[in-house]
Amino acid sequence: xxxxxxxxxxxxxxxxxxxxxxxxxxxxxxxxxxxxxxxxxxxxxxxxxxxxxxxxxxxxxxxxxxxxxxxxxxxxxxxxxxxxxxxxxxxxxxxxxxxxxxxxxxxxxxxxxxxxxxxxxxxxxxxxxxxxxxxxxxxxxxxxxxxxxxxxxxxxxxxxxxxxxxxxxxxxxxxxxxxxxxxxxxxxxxxxxx
Amino acid sequence: xxxxxxxxxxxxxxxxxxxxxxxxxxxxxxxxxxxxxxxxxxxxxxxxxxxxxxxxxxxxxxxxxxxxxxxxxxxxxxxxxxxxxxxxxxxxxxxxxxxxxxxxxxxxxxxxxxxxxxxxxxxxxxxxxxxxxxxxxxxxxxxxxxxxxxxxxxxxxxxxxxxxxxxxxxxxxxxxxxxxxxxxxxxxxxxxxxxxxxxxxxxxxxxxxxxxxxxx
Numbered sequence: 241x242x243x244x245x246x247x248x249x250x251x252x253x254x255x256x257x258x259x260x261x262x263x264x265x266x267x268x269x270x271x272x273x274x275x276x277x278x279x280x281x282x283x284x285x286x287x288x289x290x291x292x293x294x295x296x297x298x299x300x301x302x303x304x305x306x307x308x309x310x311x312x313x314x315x316x317x318x319x320x321x322x323x324x325x326x327x328x329x330x331x332x333x334x335x336x337x338x339x340x341x342x343x344x345x346x347x348x349x350x351x352x353x354x355x356x357x358x359x360x361x362x363x364x365x366x367x368x369x370x371x372x373x374x375x376x377x378x379x380x381x382x383x384x385x386x387x388x389x390x391x392x393x394x395x396x397x398x399x400x401x402x403x404x405x406x407x408x409x410x411x412x413x414x415x416x417x418x419x420x421x422x423x424x425x426x427x428x429x430x431x432x433x434x
Numbered sequence: 435x436x437x438x439x440x441x442x443x444x445x446x447x448x449x450x451x452x453x454x455x456x457x458x459x460x461x462x463x464x465x466x467x468x469x470x471x472x473x474x475x476x477x478x479x480x481x482x483x484x485x486x487x488x489x490x491x492x493x494x495x496x497x498x499x500x501x502x503x504x505x506x507x508x509x510x511x512x513x514x515x516x517x518x519x520x521x522x523x524x525x526x527x528x529x530x531x532x533x534x535x536x537x538x539x540x541x542x543x544x545x546x547x548x549x550x551x552x553x554x555x556x557x558x559x560x561x562x563x564x565x566x567x568x569x570x571x572x573x574x575x576x577x578x579x580x581x582x583x584x585x586x587x588x589x590x591x592x593x594x595x596x597x598x599x600x601x602x603x604x605x606x607x608x609x610x611x612x613x614x615x616x617x618x619x620x621x622x623x624x625x626x627x628x629x630x631x632x633x634x635x636x637x638x639x640x641x642x643x644x645x646x647x648x649x650x
Contacts, residue, residue, distance in 0.1 A: 276505070283501050288493035295494050305497055313507040327478065331485030338453040338484065348559050350453070351461045351530040353477075354468035354521060379479075380486040398452040398484050399491065404445065419445070426444055429483070 263329035271319035287312050290337045296399045297341050307344050311337050325364035328376040382432030390425035440604035442473045451480035458564035458629040462585045465627055468528035469603040526590050562631040569618040582632030584608045591624035
């Protein structure tokens, strides 16, 4: 079921570094045609990653399984809200999984920013969609190329659900070191995005 | 909307993107982002980092009937009704505050703190606390230092402290080292949303004694 890398509909500059299926087109088919095959492809790629994320965040196996299915059901129900000019599919699914984690693991409400209105049901500009996909790919490459010490701290900040001081406690590294490594990592990412 | 000069730190934006902040801090971050396009865009970048990590991160195999079960879940329909978060133009409260403080200022139940200053605690879970502050124009907020991190977001009016001026949308982030004496600008009352992960420590005796009683 795992989709082989294939060029997306609007994608003319495939990098060879990162195989990239056009998930936005899959999501579009889920939205417009209730296409179960497109959903199954999204599921095969993202469900194991969402489950891995939840387990690394401290969820038990059964809870992670249950939450993953709920996250993927939300992906179906909210497919019409996806806007490829504002976020990539992996980013959008990450935010849904993150919110599920806050809800199910921390039992907290999640205040969300006020929606921005872009005018009456505007179709996203495909140039913006393409630019965003390219930026996301660049960022993924830059992240993969971070020195290991920096990358691990970034991963911990996102996956382990830890504040900087909790990372300090867990790793035994001084808080100042953690902050400066994360800052260095961000500088590298910014440099790569220029 | 006036110019916003004081923004969220990378640390807070990553914490919000990662979902690692206490609820009270999330509330302040979401409220600031509702007013600040720059921080909204920066949040987008930090969420993209999360998306890339998800995409390249470790996968855990799902149950063999996971897809079938998910399709059953889908057939049951969405669990939560879609949120309509339209706000009235000119409302002092951006929408994230509505669930915590009511739909606008008139809904707030203030408690006096002395000197015309009023506060209203907002219910959030977790270690940090959030409250609204009402400071009459020209009034000092009692001199205080901080044991943890305190975020103060201006919703109406403005205040000044030793460092700068803070108007609507501006956020001040104070840590342990900071001693400051904010004063509301003369004129309309200054209304702020504040969150802290530790009780404030006041430097004069009276407020310190009063602190546990006032639940500051």
